Amino acid sequence: MKNETLPLRILVVDDDALSRDVIALLLEHAGFVVVTADSGDEAMHYLDNTPGPAPAVVLADIQMPGTSGSSLAHALRDCCGAGTRLLAMSGSSPSEQVVRGFDALLLKPFTIEELTAAIAGTHHSATVAGKSIHEDLTILNENIYERLAASMRRERLQQLYALCLDDIKERIGRMRQTASDIDDATFRREAHAIHGGAGMVGAIELQTLASIMEENGNANHVASLDEFINAWERLRRILMARKII
Missing domain, CATH: 1.20.120 (Four Helix Bundle (Hemerythrin (Met), subunit A))
Structure with a gap:
């Protein structure tokens, strides 16, 4: 029962350092424990060589060099098992084939509310992600x-x-x-x-x-x-x- 009170551990995988930094900051502020990797291959290396339970959530960009997209989702599922929630993120709308194997998709930029909803399992598509952009805010949202x-x-x-x-x-x-x-x-x-x-x-x-x-x-x-x-x-x-x- 004590483990249920521990903060969720989330692995963030993104080859863009700025995106990684922002997402990690937002998640840490929301009370999550965050680990980051700059590629799918580094994420798999971390998971293969880190003892203990798999992270509760893996949030991965789907357009990275090396292992990415559905190939990364399948590798993560084999490594982490069914208990880990796999979330894809992308700066553009991907094909269904690319995100196959992930539990949900978020389009960048997404809000912390959309991200936490995806983590909780109440957000299953990208249809509402990125909607915070206002047409009249052309420089800074x-x-x-x-x-x-x-x-x-x-x-x-x-x-x-x-x-x-x-x-x-x-x-x-x-x-x-x-x-x-x-x-x-x-x-x-x-x-x-x-x-x-x-x-x-x-x-x-x-x-x-x-x-x-x-x-x-x-x-x-x-x-x-x-x-x-x-x-x-x-x-x-x-x-x-x-x-x-």
Whole structure:
């Protein structure tokens, strides 16, 4: 009976460091014990080499290098058993085949309420995930920002948004380089990473532009990347005005 009062342990698997950090912070604030992994392969290594019961929940991005999607779900189920709830998350709507084996799907950005509902088993699809985005909030989603501000100390919030800005700027630089090298696959991969991380912190304009770039690849990249850095600057100015950076 005592074990029933212990906080649930959750394994978060995401190759994007910013998304991992935000999700871990939100879950820890909600009272969960969180372990993270940056890939499906690292998650499996952790599970295979960690004694004790399996985590109660595994929350995994489904678009990662290495083992991911339904292959990861099947490997997790074999390792963890039926008692672990498997949750998929994605920055775009995946096919049914990709999420096969997971118990529920969440689209980034999702709220902590949607996440806890998925953990509890009362949220079974992605139809309501991501609906907190308001069309009139084109740069920073106030709902997401306020939830983050309420869930952590101001110093941690400042650190989080500084990490976000630094990460996105570095990725834009790599996208510019890969565009020059005509490396379309890497260009799209960096755009996908920005899409997920920006969405989790409510940077909606950057998330939208990243989604377009991921879909289109490095065609017309010069104009796209110039607009991307302009959007980054607009977000930076908003955060500076709020003394977050």
